[in-house]
Amino acid sequence: MTTATSTQRGGFGYRHPRVRLAGLLTAPMAWLVVVYLGSLAALFLTAFWTVNDFTGQLVKTFTLKNFQQVFTNSAYLETMVRTVSIAVLVTVLALVIGVPLAFFMARVASSRWQPLLVALVLTPLWASYLVKVYAWRAMLQPENGVVAWFLQPFGLSGPGYGFTAIVITLTYLWLPYMILPVYAGLTRLPDSMLDASADLGARNGRTLRSVVLPMIFPSVVAGSIFTFSLSLGDYITAQIVGGKTVMLGNVVQTTYVTNLPFAAAVATIPVIIVLLYLLVVRKSGALENL
Amino acid sequence: MKTAAACSVAALALAACSSSSDSASSAPAGSGAASAPAESQAAAPGGAAYAGPVGDGEGQLNILAWPGYAEDGSTDPSVDWVTPFEKATGCQVNVKTFGTSDEAVKLMQGGGWDVVSASGDATLRLIYGDTVQPVNTDLVPNYADIFPDLKMQKFNSVDGVAYGIPHGRGANLIMWNTDKVTGPIDSWAPTFEADSPYKGTVTAYDSPIFIADAAVYLMATKPELGITDPYALDQTQFQAAMDLLTQQKELVGEYWSDYTKSIDSFKSGTSTIGTSWQVIANLAKSEGVPVEAVKAKEGATGWSDTWMVAKDTPNINCAYKWLDWIVSPEANAQVAEWFGEAPANAKACDLTSDKTFCDTYHAGDTEYWKDVYYWNTPTANCLDGRTDTQCVPYSDWSTAWAELRSS
Helix, strand or coil: CHHHHHHHHCCHHHHCHHHHHHHHHHHHHHHHHHHHHHHHHHHHHHCCCEECCCCCCEECCCCCHHHHHHHHCHHHHHHHHHHHHHHHHHHHHHHHHHHHHHHHHHHHCCCCCHHHHHHHHHHHHHCCHHHHHHHHHHHCCCCCCHHHHHHHHHCCCCCCCCHHHHHHHHHHHHHHHHHHHHHHHHHCCCHHHHHHHHHCCCCHHHHHHHHHHHHHHHHHHHHHHHHHHHHHCCCHHHHHHCCCCCCHHHHHHHHCCCCHHHHHHHHHHHHHHHHHHHHHHHCCCHHHHC | CHHHHHHHHHHHHHHHHHHHHHHHHHHHHCHHHHCCCCCCCCCCCCCCCCCCCCCCCCCEEEEEECCCCCCECCCCCCCECHHHHHHHHCCEEEEEECCCHHHHHHHHHHCCCCEEEECHHHHHHHHHCCCEECCCHHHCHHHHHECHHHCCCCCCEECCEECCEEEEEEECEEEEECCCCCCCCCCCHHHHCCCCCCCCCEEEECCHHHHHHHHHHHHHHCHHHCCCCCCCCCHHHHHHHHHHHHHHHCCEEEEECCHHHHHHHHHHCCCCEEEECHHHHHHHHHCCCCEEEECCCCCEEEEEEEEEEECCCCCHHHHHHHHHHHCCHHHHHHHHHHHCCEECEHHHHHCCCCCCHHHHCCCCCHHHHCCEEECCCCCCECCCCCCCCECCCHHHHHHHHHHHHHC
């Protein structure tokens, strides 16, 4: 077909593939560089400035004061540790819940049920973030929430608002982001490999450990990047179900108007943590599975 | 949502660049250049006020307002004072609402808005940030009917120059659940003192400006600190307020910043006592929550909002028409009732649909407002006039608050 019509289609772009490529990519690349990387650079630069005590406006003189304040003050260090712990816990919980679920969807459920299950996993993503968080706020109410009511017969009290509530809510919010990549990874796993493993005498546990897990590991890492980085940057959940507990995002929110350089210094921390995480997982090949 | 969060971080970074370069470049080319060269350091910021007279409208007006301050019937068809304004003046109105004073300041600095309803914790930032211009009150006929104790206050004027038109006011009250708290309560003590019987269910406002609430309490309980203005705290006074708030944190179950969250918190029993607004008390009561709210005997912080005009507005006539419209008895009565605050215009009280409204909100009760300290922006130059010391500026208030909340 190409050869048949090439004479009519032999326009400028066709004869100059490099120009065509440049034409196609300039706009999106400019977007990426200017808007995304540019704002990141501006953020980082701002972190070295300070504000005028009288007018509260930016003063562009170089100082390390903001970073010093963030890294020497025990309150902020605590928040940093707390935020990372929340992100790690959410990721672990999403793994524990998400991987078996994805396995069931991809390998156990009949092909008639598969699309329905995928749709069910996706459904919560269609609802507004705020609606979901407020729903959890209602459910986690300390005295008369659903969770407290459910735990009462066992002599337990609900978690109330705070650290646990944040972890539960974020896990719920980001779970689909774990399930979907793992599900995709599992569907790509060829049956022949599992058959071969069985033929060679491996039991289910051995197959899981030696065949399935190494094959889906990159997908799991891909899912964990989502759950980890999404949790790390969140602040609205902490505001709604966190009670007194705050995350790094809340510190940024409290300070960004009056002390932008300090907020920028705080906002740089999650960026660095995520970058470090990405560097580590790059080796696993997970980034190709995103 | 994460994207939204990431974008907003990016947006701040960009906004930071644009706003700072704005202020640098707009100084020589500001619109106030119409009259005297008032750009020297000592003169009032923002150039000169509009000399008038207010002529025909420019055909449009961009309004930045608290939710509920500029209603055009889209929230509730019966609540509409923007459409009549458009009909009367020919100024097509474009309204954007903001959630916090900080957001308002950021949006104003970004430009594109003609008028803003600024609370006291935003006004000085806007004035000294060279974002707004002085207002010529002679061009606003309805200014004459505004309660005198709202005019030329520390947060809406500088050196005798008015920067806006007062709109309404409210006090931050102490609210409690009458089922769970043995009342009546008349003091902030149960929300601050370590031996409070309501440990774990106290609630407080989640904003750096809340430090002033602690300062108000200290004014009554620790006079030796010598606090005269809760927004002018030197280092020692500030530290005392922060210590009190650290002590309070042990008692707090939940901080609130959104008034619907506060209502929900009292409804569910998560909170039983704490700082609140009259409108929250009214809404909570209407939902069957047994609460009462009063002004504590130690005094209270409060807010008084001011309509201000952007420095380089191209729609100056429409802006002045709006200032006069929004504080007219009719519009002011509607806003006050819809939002739940005391109107600024004395004549508005005759036009409210609930005839007891102004009594409930103490609109004209000068005595009531005597110990209400309206939100203001702390600056390094002490607002109470002290010159022998430096006060803690608002940027440090916000970092101190972030630190308190983080620990």
